[in-house]
Amino acid sequence: MPTISRMRSLLTPTFSSFSSHLPEAAPLALFSFASKSLSCNPTTFRNPCFVTLKSAIFSSKSSFLSIQNRGVHMEVAPPSSAGEIHVIIGPMFAGKTTALLRRIQSESSNGSFQVELYKSHRQLDKTLKGLCISGRLREAVGLLCTTGLRVEPGTYALLLQESIFRKEYQQGRRIHAQMVVVGYDPSEYLKTKLLILYVKLGDLGTAHVLFNELLKTSLVSWNAMIAGYVQRGLEEVGLNLYYKMRQTGFVPDQFTFASVFRACATLATIEHGKQAHGVMIKCQIRENVVVNSALMDMYFKCSSLSDGHQVFDKSLNRNVITWTALISGYGQHGKVVEVLESFHRMKHEGFKPNYVTFLAVLSACSHGGLVDEGRAYFSSMSRDYGIQPRGQHYAAMIDLLGRAGRLQEAYEFVLNAPCKEHSVIWGALLGACRIHGDMDLVKLAAKNFFELEPENPGKYVVLSNAYATSGLWDNVAEVRAVMRKSGVIKEPGYSMIEIQNGAHFFFKGDKSHKQSQDIYKMVREMTCILKDAGYVPDLIKSNKDTRYGLDSIVTHDGVKLPCWALPDLSSFRQKFGLDAYNQLDVIGIDEAQFFEDLYDFCREAADHDGKTVIVAGLDGDYLRRSFGSVLDIIPLADSVTKLTARCELCQNRAFFTLRKTEEIQTELIGGADVYMPVCRQHYVSGQVVMEAARSVLESQKVQCVSNA
Numbered sequence: 001m002p003t004i005s006r007m008r009s010l011l012t013p014t015f016s017s018f019s020s021h022l023p024e025a026a027p028l029a030l031f032s033f034a035s036k037s038l039s040c041n042p043t044t045f046r047n048p049c050f051v052t053l054k055s056a057i058f059s060s061k062s063s064f065l066s067i068q069n070r071g072v073h074m075e076v077a078p079p080s081s082a083g084e085i086h087v088i089i090g091p092m093f094a095g096k097t098t099a100l101l102r103r104i105q106s107e108s109s110n111g112s113f114q115v116e117l118y119k120s121h122r123q124l125d126k127t128l129k130g131l132c133i134s135g136r137l138r139e140a141v142g143l144l145c146t147t148g149l150r151v152e153p154g155t156y157a158l159l160l161q162e163s164i165f166r167k168e169y170q171q172g173r174r175i176h177a178q179m180v181v182v183g184y185d186p187s188e189y190l191k192t193k194l195l196i197l198y199v200k201l202g203d204l205g206t207a208h209v210l211f212n213e214l215l216k217t218s219l220v221s222w223n224a225m226i227a228g229y230v231q232r233g234l235e236e237v238g239l240n241l242y243y244k245m246r247q248t249g250f251v252p253d254q255f256t257f258a259s260v261f262r263a264c265a266t267l268a269t270i271e272h273g274k275q276a277h278g279v280m281i282k283c284q285i286r287e288n289v290v291v292n293s294a295l296m297d298m299y300f301k302c303s304s305l306s307d308g309h310q311v312f313d314k315s316l317n318r319n320v321i322t323w324t325a326l327i328s329g330y331g332q333h334g335k336v337v338e339v340l341e342s343f344h345r346m347k348h349e350g351f352k353p354n355y356v357t358f359l360a361v362l363s364a365c366s367h368g369g370l371v372d373e374g375r376a377y378f379s380s381m382s383r384d385y386g387i388q389p390r391g392q393h394y395a396a397m398i399d400l401l402g403r404a405g406r407l408q409e410a411y412e413f414v415l416n417a418p419c420k421e422h423s424v425i426w427g428a429l430l431g432a433c434r435i436h437g438d439m440d441l442v443k444l445a446a447k448n449f450f451e452l453e454p455e456n457p458g459k460y461v462v463l464s465n466a467y468a469t470s471g472l473w474d475n476v477a478e479v480r481a482v483m484r485k486s487g488v489i490k491e492p493g494y495s496m497i498e499i500q501n502g503a504h505f506f507f508k509g510d511k512s513h514k515q516s517q518d519i520y521k522m523v524r525e526m527t528c529i530l531k532d533a534g535y536v537p538d539l540i541k542s543n544k545d546t547r548y549g550l551d552s553i554v555t556h557d558g559v560k561l562p563c564w565a566l567p568d569l570s571s572f573r574q575k576f577g578l579d580a581y582n583q584l585d586v587i588g589i590d591e592a593q594f595f596e597d598l599y600d601f602c603r604e605a606a607d608h609d610g611k612t613v614i615v616a617g618l619d620g621d622y623l624r625r626s627f628g629s630v631l632d633i634i635p636l637a638d639s640v641t642k643l644t645a646r647c648e649l650c651q652n653r654a655f656f657t658l659r660k661t662e663e664i665q666t667e668l669i670g671g672a673d674v675y676m677p678v679c680r681q682h683y684v685s686g687q688v689v690m691e692a693a694r695s696v697l698e699s700q701k702v703q704c705v706s707n708a
Ligand SMILES: Nc1ncnc2c1ncn2[C@@H]1O[C@H](COP(=O)(O)OP(=O)(O)O)[C@@H](O)[C@H]1O
Pocket: 019, 020, 021, 022, 023, 024, 090, 091, 092, 093, 094, 095, 096, 097, 098, 099, 554, 555, 556, 557, 644, 645, 646, 647, 648, 677
């Protein structure tokens, strides 16, 4: 294969390196779609709403006009209420993909088609609810965002409810962003739903803003905020909020207490816990299993074992959670006898242990050195209760055997484990060997562990310490070197911006900037709104183009939008179903030269299904022969725009694509490594050189074969 530098000298001495100039158009006959569309047949514009919006698409978008300025319009037809086909052609690097993405974005963000289809709000509400109820939440949210319309409060409530229920919190954010974009002022009820959504998302900043905006708070909103803070490790804030809530006059319920006890358990603050316990008794909340388990857990974590046991004794309503709370509570304090006694009582009283109960039992056995008992409990898990031991149960067993110095058995246990790919198992073996200083096993466990979890700094330290304990200082140095080389401990990456001579650094996940809360909030909002504004109705590219993965279309200067990669266009409906196809108004097709069924698809989509199809592709291949079916669809098209690039060799307009390598097949995926845009003169000279190079290489190949 001729190298690029050889190519440069072969072609021309004036070869310039990569040009960053924007692509330019051939001299053009400028044309304005807006003016054409207004002068066309009045029957096209039966619906006044449709007229305005349609013409707006083609006249008001500066991005589109700039593309027009660079193009030659070979054929023009007025837009019709049936579909449309717009074709963007040119050589590589001409800006075809850029133009396609802009067109798609401008079509989708002004929502003309949805306005046309869903001009009746009731119909839109019905469709959204239908999609939601049939489990197609994402489609519903996508539709809501593209229409740009306000919907009924009930529809918003259902969509938000579904997002929360299905844990599709990002969809919930999009719904909120849509409300903001269309200027919808949510009711108190919807604000509470949004608040719950943000709590679940872990975005407590936004949740708190919504909370403060509520004209009238409710127990639900207080509980959501308290739970949110406690679950995110801000127990003190949660507890303070609980006191504020009580000052405001609200009577706490079981949800409040579940959060408050959890907070007190983590903070190990028995005073607050006891006070809350008193309030709970006053509120006559007694027999709630979840609250009682949280209360027991609180007492155990605050080292008040007798109180924990008392709560258990007084609970008439017990279940596996209550029992497990008791057993784990004793386990935390190393009360092995109590753990096992409680476990047997639990079984005796007819409760079936779960995998958490067994974890507590196995770890108690490990702490008590009860190897045989541990083995017996481990076997009974699947045999008697049908519970398949998980990685953590195996790890507990390995720990148990390791602590007892039975390393070989521990190793056999690992080998027999069905889940050997769980790093936790090898980590347990590593820990166990370290205690007893078996260096061969240490190395083996470490090798397997780091293969599964190469970036666990904690275990590198364990390994290094194990070597250090045995005085293997060379190995210690080796581990440290690996850590440095593989970047396990490395300087975190950051980005920096300068504002008014001040530099601001942002590390991944770092919240130390004094305005970090506001910054993160703004970034989140912007991401959400931009996503919705740029919501892509549908982009398709050929799955032959694997340059940037299959799920996105990327321009040569890195602009990226999600897409669907398909082998052929007819597979669209098979793959996504007729419903999905019917919901599309605009379809963008990139790399159109690779689709054999382009003609049939475009005709059907525009003529019969009323779609707007925007097609971008190469009109010619590297030999300037018609490429695929792109030129075949010109008779079907409403408009054709031919773009040009900059000649890599002289900076004049480039109409053609020159292949820089010797391959001769028509289809050869590649970018600037394989192709360059050139003007006519350089195409002709370059092609001559390339043809010569190809024939030399070809004859060399023939010679090699005949000599062999
Ligand atoms: N020789 C060139 N002429 C014009 N643009 C170029 C050239 N080389 C790189 N580019 C970059 O490529 C971008 C166009 O990329 P893209 O839209 O993906 O083109 P296409 O889809 O037509 O291959 C231009 O905006 C420009 O930044």
